[in-house]
Amino acid sequence: MWAKPTKAFWDKLPKLYDTEKIPLEDKIVHGHFFMASCDWYIVEGDQETGEMFGWCCLGDPEMAEWGYVSFNELKDLKVRGFLEVDFDRHWTKRKVKDVKEITDRCRFLTP
Secondary structure, X not given: OOOOOOHHHHHHXXXXXXXXXXXXXXXXXXXXXXXXXXXXXXXXXXXXXXXXXXXXXXXXXXXXXXXXXXHHHHHHOEEOXXXXXXXXXXXXXXXXXXXXXXXXXXXXXXX
């Protein structure tokens, strides 16, 4: 992994299930990981286990979905020996409904 999540990211990231009563469109996306045409938008996580919850698109927007992803697997992922997942250090946290990449494709959000 080229850029790794900062301590501030992990400190401010809600723990798993802490936001389950918040409507999906109002959850806060705290971080963004990416590689080529793949994106992971993270709303909850556990630094100790590396388990995170968010919206994942693995290149095909029609197949994108909400689910769990392992930080440990993301950081070890390499394609062709050199392409790695990166952490978006310029990401500004915002509500799911304000992330165009998600709202354009997520069927579970109201327009």
